[in-house]
Amino acid sequence: MLDLRLLRLVLPSESASKIMRQVMPWALPGFGIMFVTGGLLFFSQAEKAYTSGFFRVKMLLLVLLGVNALVYQLKFYPSMAEWESSETVPRGVQVIAVVSLAFWMVVIACGRLMAYEL
Amino acid sequence: MSLQHLWQMSYDSHTIDILRNSKYAIPVIQSFHLFGITLLLGSMVILNLRLSGIGLRQLPMAALSRQIWPWAIGGLLLAIASGVLVFVPDPARYAANYAFRTKMVALCVAVAFQFLIYRKVMRSGTAESGSSRNIAVAGCSLVLWFLVGWAGRAIAFLG
Numbered sequence: 001m002l003d004l005r006l007l008r009l010v011l012p013s014e015s016a017s018k019i020m021r022q023v024m025p026w027a028l029p030g031f032g033i034m035f036v037t038g039g040l041l042f043f044s045q046a047e048k049a050y051t052s053g054f055f056r057v058k059m060l061l062l063v064l065l066g067v068n069a070l071v072y073q074l075k076f077y078p079s080m081a082e083w084e085s086s087e088t089v090p091r092g093v094q095v096i097a098v099v100s101l102a103f104w105m106v107v108i109a110c111g112r113l114m115a116y117e118l
Numbered sequence: 119m120s121l122q123h124l125w126q127m128s129y130d131s132h133t134i135d136i137l138r139n140s141k142y143a144i145p146v147i148q149s150f151h152l153f154g155i156t157l158l159l160g161s162m163v164i165l166n167l168r169l170s171g172i173g174l175r176q177l178p179m180a181a182l183s184r185q186i187w188p189w190a191i192g193g194l195l196l197a198i199a200s201g202v203l204v205f206v207p208d209p210a211r212y213a214a215n216y217a218f219r220t221k222m223v224a225l226c227v228a229v230a231f232q233f234l235i236y237r238k239v240m241r242s243g244t245a246e247s248g249s250s251r252n253i254a255v256a257g258c259s260l261v262l263w264f265l266v267g268w269a270g271r272a273i274a275f276l277g
Contacts, residue, residue: 001160001186011185014177022174026167108156109149116145 002027006097008089017080049114058110061103068103072096125209138207151200155267157193161186162263169239170256171248179245194229217276221269228262 004010005019042049049055076083076093083090128134137143167173168182205212212218239245239255 001164001189004189010189011177011181013181018176022176023164026163026173105153108152109146112149112152113145118141118145 003097003101006089006093008087016084020080052114054110054114054118058107058114061107061110065100065103065107068096068099121213122210125213128206128209131206134207137203144204144207147200147203151197151204154193154195154197154200155270158190158197159193159263159267161190161193162259165190166256166260169236169245169248169259170253172253172256175248180240183240183245212273215273215276217269217272221266221273224262224265224269228259228266231259231262 001010002016002020002023005012005014005016011019072093076090076096083093137147164174165183165186168175168177168179174182235255236259239252245252
């Protein structure tokens with residue numbers, strides 16, 4: 001939803017930084033829970049998971065998603081007050097939002113496909 | 119015609135053979151099922167956090183509901199469409215599965231709750247405050263949708 005807001009596809013009437021401040025305290029614990037439960041599932045069948053191509057792609061994309069978010073935090077977050085009042089979203093922000101949406105979808109698909117022998 | 123006949127017809131259909139015989143069809147459709155679920159549950163968590171007054175208090179409920187609702191419906195439709203495609207190649211097995219049955223009942227209740235009670239609260243103009251009624255409505259909605267998700271996950275583990 002945050003990415004969709006950055007692309008102005010949802011709630012354009014509310015400022016992106018406000019939505020971010022309101023949603024992140026819920027999104028981060030959500031990620032924490034998934035990280036811990038995902039870790040437990042991994043250790044229950046570490047070898048099978050580690051050798052799965054889908055698992056490797058999923059982990060790689062999670063790292064890249066972290067880098068993507070870090071770039072946003074360093075490069076665009078500090079200046080949000082300046083650019084978010086205008087109708088046009090900076091090119092870099094658009095790219096980061098699209099990459100984030102696309103990568104998260106592939107992460108979901110890889111997680112699902114891991115269970116199959118493909 | 120009984121449901122059993124319908125399942126058998128579906129099982130025998132040659133069009134559906136394509137789904138059954140392809141190694142990739144069901145896993146790919148399952149992935150789309152998850153995209154739909156992500157969109158739907160994400161939307162529901164956002165709306166219900168705000169409705170209960172527990173979170174997102176600085177965002178106006180009316181605008182949030184108006185803007186998020188179409189994404190929730192889109193997610194629901196994607197999940198239903200992909201869910202049907204996963205169901206039709208092997209309908210009798212799913213229909214006999216208790217987790218699947220629980221999921222279908224919970225899904226019907228959740229959809230009815232969302233369209234009748236939740237929307238009534240939205241229209242009443244009393245959704246902005248985290249009153250005890252709003253907390254109860256948000257809680258019911260979340261429990262119902264997570265029950266659908268949990269029962270869905272359980273299909274693979276329970277008979």
